[in-house]
Amino acid sequence: MVVLVLVVLCFPPWWTLFASGTDWPLPVLLAGTVVCAAWLVSFPFLMFAGHGPRQSDRAARVADTSLGVVWVLFTWSVLGGLANLVLGGLDVGGTDRARAVAAAVAAVSAGLLGWGHHEAMRVPRVKRLDVHLPRLGHGLDGTRVVVLADTHYGPIDRAAWSARVTEAVNALDADIVVHAGDIADGTPGRRREQSAPLGAVRSRLAKVYVTGNHEYGSGAQGWLDRMAELGWEPLHNRHVVVERGGDALVVAGVDDVTAESSGLAGHRADLSDALAGADPDRPVLLVAHQPKYVPRAAAAGIDLQVSGHTHGGQIWPFNLLVRIDQPVVHGLSRHGERTWLYTSRGTGFWGPPFRVFAPSEITLLTLRPGTAPAATPGTAPGTAPAAG
Incomplete structure (x- = not known):
């Protein structure tokens, strides 16, 4: 179940940002795939180290922060994927549509994460x-x-x-x-x-x-x-x-x-x-x-x-x-x-x-x-x- 949940969280960002017709150069696709796979493999161990018996604060910080990043990317990748389907059905955007959606998802996610971190840390x-x-x-x-x-x-x-x-x-x-x-x-x-x-x-x-x-x-x-x-x-x-x-x-x-x-x-x-x-x-x-x-x-x-x-x-x-x-x-x-x-x-x-x-x-x-x-x-x- 844990693996299934992590795959469900990770797949939409990978698909929207790197694989859904974006036609990025092969090194970009490989780099994105490696990052997603590395998170899938490392996250359970980081969570266990951070919130299990050891309670390593350093591991917890990495695990918790990465979970927040993935959740925001998941949310906006799903919305971006839906937008891509609608625009495709309307024949809007042509061959650059998938890249434009990927760029928009990345930009919105980065902006929300920066703002969200400020909101969390302020008085x-x-x-x-x-x-x-x-x-x-x-x-x-x-x-x-x-x-x-x-x-x-x-x-x-x-x-x-x-x-x-x-x-x-x-x-x-x-x-x-x-x-x-x-x-x-x-x-x-x-x-x-x-x-x-x-x-x-x-x-x-x-x-x-x-x-x-x-x-x-x-x-x-x-x-x-x-x-x-x-x-x-x-x-x-x-x-x-x-x-x-x-x-x-x-x-x-x-x-x-x-x-x-x-x-x-x-x-x-x-x-x-x-x-x-x-x-x-x-x-x-x-x-x-x-x-x-x-x-x-x-x-x-x-x-x-x-x-x-x-x-x-x-x-x-x-x-x-x-x-x-x-x-x-x-x-x-x-x-x-x-x-x-x-x-x-x-x-x-x-x-x-x-x-x-x-x-x-x-x-x-x-x-x-x-x-x-x-x-x-x-x-x-x-x-x-x-x-x-």
Whole structure:
């Protein structure tokens, strides 16, 4: 299956760029074929070396970057091949058509990879929106919740990036800061320097963290302990209560939905435990890594669930595949009679250091009591226009 998937990914770029009537000189065809074959042979070994027991960061960087390059080439080669067929059916372009399509695919892919790398490595823009919660007390009106998710500290050392993200968060003057999981790929010891700036994050009322699915391959309990060491409140199926202006908000968190299958004792997504002892009349902000947890949140009458996990697809058109597994890819959505779900595109990236048509974000949610005003055309109910 692995070989089949790799062949499927590699064949369209090879065919579109080198073999589909382009009539390149033989050395060009041979060079392209050798590059594709070398990737097919080396990629599984690089992935195993980078993400297997050895966890070689150098091998992981090469494997992850090459996977992103091949995915972009695959996407645009398929589109280029379809364009070639349409133009051929219309008898447009003549004998140079295949070369023109190949050149266009190469140019578009190179441009998107360069731009996508910049998008992945920059400090995310701030996305701002209001969320109206009917049960929210007026004393909590204007509560500022900053959401981080999917920082994925990993093979590329982003300690300096992490420090700049912390500065951006602190500039937002948050009441509550949330990290919605997938903090890193690697153990707390391996990613200690990259995670250290999180200790400088400031908030008035609470800083909370839940595990994501990637923690369950990187020492989940260690990350809960590490975040506590950095001054965060790990919401390991538990809650805290924050108060402002005489009103209270329950901030609860559950382990990732993959926790139970990890075999780690005491880890599972348990909303009943998370809400044990909480006043049922108080509004609840739930942090759950994956949007797919929202049916359980809606059944329990949660007011707002905050999630990450999807990365907004990260590299288009992967968002279409994400949508098969998750109810929402990004943004604010309504579920049931009461529950809002906000799904972040994520603050960092996983694997390939590219973001194409799926920008990263630091999210500022401003909580408002009551129902949202009528939406203006082009604006989702309960939201305010995003600011960069």
